[in-house]
Amino acid sequence: MKLALIGYGKMGKIIEEIALLRNHEVILKIDISNLGEFTKENLSKADAAIEFTGPHSAYENVKKAISYGVPLVCGSTGWLDRLDEIKKTVVQENGAFLYASNFSIGVNIFFELNKKLATLMAPHPDYEAGIREIHHTQKKDSPSGTAITLAEQILERNSRKKRWVNENSDNVEDLEIISERTDPAPGTHIVKYSSTVDDIEIIHTAHSRKGFALGAVMAAEFLKGKKGNYSMKDVLNL
Template identity: 70%
Template sequence: MKIGLIGYGKMGKTIEEIALQRGHEVVLKIDVDNIADLNASNLSKTDAVIEFTGPHSAYNNVMKSLEAGARVVCGSTGWLEKFDEVKKYCSSVNGTFLYASNFSVGVNIFFELNKRLAELMAPHEDYEISLTEIHHTQKRDAPSGTAITLAEKIIEKIPRKKTWVNHLSDQENELEIISERIDPAPGTHKVKYSSVIDDIEIVHTAHSRKGFALGAVLAAEFVHNKKGIFSMKDVLDL
């Protein structure tokens, strides 16, 4: 496949390494010093682009790529207030878009465990629920996109939780997400149910960025020759 990388930082470079190992070609690399190269002519040479820049640039990069007819895989977090707009635009142009707050295969299995645990815990109101996410100090957004995905699933399954907050909370209807920034953590997420009798915890700890990068390349391989809006659930057939 001919892959374009938008964002050539920590993730972009790791994705390039994995893409080359899997026999792909990287035909376009965009970063802040060559933004003008993100144009329809260059995008038309790609089979898919993989966008990992950050909260402030993701929306524009994704829209520009969809406009040019590129298949887009996006991993930037912290911009999801515009997610529905992108999905609507993608459908209107019969485009291809895949977003994941976390591309790691292990985390996507962890998402399924989180959902099942929330279903089991829903009737047990004596358990307080909390979420903790730990990342490196350069991470710009908090809470992490992965923590938000976990929280949204818990809120969907547990009626007494109505909203998440990014601080300690003693409000019954609030689900607290605690964000810690410690180097060099690539990403740890913990969901804890706690009562006076016992605690139940599930934890996912990423050991390196390679898991995210491999997932992003698998996603690009998946969208190759497909139209529509997809997630890692489709890629991993979960």
């Protein structure tokens, strides 16, 4: 496959490594230094593009890439409030788009466990649900996109919780997400249910960024030749 990378930072570089190992060709790398190359003509030579820039540039990049008609995988976090708008644009423009707050295979299985556990715990008010996420200090958004996905999965299943908050809270209707920033830490997410008699915890720990990069390349392979909005559930058949 011919791939274009939008964002050539820590993730972009590892995605390139994994893409080459899987016999793909990286025909375009867009970064802050060569934004002039982000053109329809250049993008249309790629079978798919992969965007990992960050919260402040993702929306504009995604909109542009979709209007250029290239199938797009996006991993930038911190812009979820505009995701629904983008998904509508994808349908209107007959594009192909896959967003994931976390591309690792392990986290996507962890999401399924989280949903199952949330359903099992919903009838048990003695257990207080909470989320903790630990990332490196360079991470620009807080809480992590993965923690927000975990929280939303719990909110959909537990009627006692009405909203997530990114701080300690005494309000039983708040689902706490506690964010810690420390180095080095590619990413740990903990979902915990605590009662006076016992606790139940599920934990996912990323050891490196390679898992995210592999998932993103697999997503691009999946998206080639497709139309519409997809998720990692589709890629992994979960």
